[in-house]
Amino acid sequence: MPKVKVAAIGVSIDGFAAGPDQTLTNPLGVRGPELMGWFFPTKSFNDMHGRGGGTTGADNQFAERSFQNIGAWIMGRNMFGPIRGPWPDESWKGWWGANPPYHVPTFVLTHHSRPPLEMEGGTKFLFVTDGIHSALEQVPEIRGR
Numbered sequence: 001m002p003k004v005k006v007a008a009i010g011v012s013i014d015g016f017a018a019g020p021d022q023t024l025t026n027p028l029g030v031r032g033p034e035l036m037g038w039f040f041p042t043k044s045f046n047d048m049h050g051r052g053g054g055t056t057g058a059d060n061q062f063a064e065r066s067f068q069n070i071g072a073w074i075m076g077r078n079m080f081g082p083i084r085g086p087w088p089d090e091s092w093k094g095w096w097g098a099n100p101p102y103h104v105p106t107f108v109l110t111h112h113s114r115p116p117l118e119m120e121g122g123t124k125f126l127f128v129t130d131g132i133h134s135a136l137e138q139v140p141e142i143r144g145r
Contacts, residue, residue, distance in 0.1 A: 004136070007066035010035040022082050027095050039063055048101040072139045073106040074132060080108045080125065087114050094125070107135035 011017050012035055019029030028036065039045050043054030044063035054060065081092050094100055099120040108127050117125040128135045 007070070008063070010039065018078065022078060024082055027082070067101075070102075070104055072104050073102050074135050075106065075108055077108055077110040080110075086112045090114065090117070093117060093119065099123075105139070107138065109135065 009017055017035065019026075019032035019035075022029040022032070026032070033040070038059045041055045042060040042063045043056050044060050044067070046052060046054035080094055083092055100106070100123040103122040105124050105126060108125055109132060110127050110129060112127075113129050114127040116127070119125070126135075126138070128138070
């Protein structure tokens with residue numbers, strides 16, 4: 001089984017990584033952006049979004065390290081998008097636009113199947129309906145190891 005690390009996430013002291021009431025206009029939920037307030041001003045975040053500038057201090061260094069040596073990502077369906085229940089169609093392609101910041105295979109844990117989705121920059125979303133252990137078992141196969 002591959003090594004697992006938790007990175008590139010902000011969590012409140014009481015264990016929340018997003019606020020309630022996630023919507024298209026509020027992807028991190030109510031007050032959710034406050035959890036990632038350290039990350040948004042960094043050079044690393046700005047580079048991911050094709051903008052220049054940004055802070056280069058300790059927060060940026062932490063952000064850069066969290067994206068190094070990643071062979072695959074695993075995320076929950078809420079991080080992929082606000083759509084609940086069965087997928088109505090395949091039009092939703094994530095919050096990030098045509099070139100998501102992942103650039104490696106990215107497993108989305110969901111209860112509703114969907115074909116894989118290839119994006120610019122090497123990101124390929126794979127929708128896993130049989131749990132995180134299944135996703136972990138698929139990582140070496142997807143990565144060609």
